[in-house]
Amino acid sequence: MKISMRNHMRRSLRLTCVALFLAVTATSMGAVTEHAPVHAQGTSKGASGLPLPRFVSLKSRRVNIRIGPSTDYAVSWMYTKEGLPMEIIQEYENWRRVRDADGTEGWVNQALLSGERTAVAAPWMKGKGKDIFVNMRREAQPSAPILARLEPGVIMRIKECNGTWCRAEAGSVEGWVNQGEIWGAYPGEAFK
Numbered sequence: 378m379k380i381s382m383r384n385h386m387r388r389s390l391r392l393t394c395v396a397l398f399l400a401v402t403a404t405s406m407g408a409v410t411e412h413a414p415v416h417a418q419g420t421s422k423g424a425s426g427l428p429l430p431r432f433v434s435l436k437s438r439r440v441n442i443r444i445g446p447s448t449d450y451a452v453s454w455m456y457t458k459e460g461l462p463m464e465i466i467q468e469y470e471n472w473r474r475v476r477d478a479d480g481t482e483g484w485v486n487q488a489l490l491s492g493e494r495t496a497v498a499a500p501w502m503k504g505k506g507k508d509i510f511v512n513m514r515r516e517a518q519p520s521a522p523i524l525a526r527l528e529p530g531v532i533m534r535i536k537e538c539n540g541t542w543c544r545a546e547a548g549s550v551e552g553w554v555n556q557g558e559i560w561g562a563y564p565g566e567a568f569k
Contacts, residue, residue: 423468425487432561433475435461436491442483446472453483460532462495462561478560494535494568496545496561498554502529511559513552517542524552537569538562 423429438459443450446469456477466482467474473490476482478500498511510526517539525547527533533547533554542553543562556562 423465424470425468427465429468430464430466430476432494432496432563433463433465433473433490434493434495435459435463435489437489440485440489442475442481442485444483446470446474446484450484454481458532460493460495460534462497462532463490465490494561496533496535496543496554496559498527498531498533498547499529499558500560505529511554513545513547513550513554515552517544517553519555521553525550527554533559535559535561538567540565540567 421429435456435458438457440456441452442454442456444453461477463475463477463485465473466476469484471487472484473487474482475485475490478497499509502509509529511529511531512523513525513527514521515524527547531547533545536544536546536551538544538556541556543556543559545552545554545559556566557564
C-alpha cells in the first residue's frame, strides 16, 4: 500500500513539473514573440543609446559567441568569417546579444563588432537549387542591366539603402541589390 501511494505521488509530482514547464515555456515564448521583433529597426534603445535591434558586422576573423554576457560563460560557437553581418538584439554592459542569418543567438564582446554594414545574399535560399541567384544591377531598378549574379550566402558590403534597394559591393563589383533579397538591412530601412 505504501509503495503504490509513493508511486502515485511521484507520478503526480512529475505531471505537475511537466505542466509547470510547459506553462513557463509558453509564457516566455509568447513574451519573446510579442516584445522582441526580429525585423523592426529602432523599436527601442539599448544601454549604448543606439537602436535595438540593429545590424553590425564581425570585426575579426575569429569571434567566439558565448551563452552569456561574460568570458565566464561557455563558448557555444566560433565564427571564422570577418565581415559577417550580425543583428544586435540586446545589450549588457560591453556585451551584445547577437543573432546571425541562420537564427543562431549568443553573446559577443562589443570590441569584436563593427558598425560597418554588410549583408548576406538570400541565406534562406542556400542549397535550394542551382539556378537561384540574387541579381546585382547597374541602377536601383528591376529593369536595369545585371552586373553580377550572386549565389545565396555571398557576403557583400552595404554602402547605402533607400528602402527598396541597397548599393552594395561584392568582390570587385559594385551595384544595386533588391533589399528584400538580402539579410543585413530591414525592410523599408534607408541609410547612407
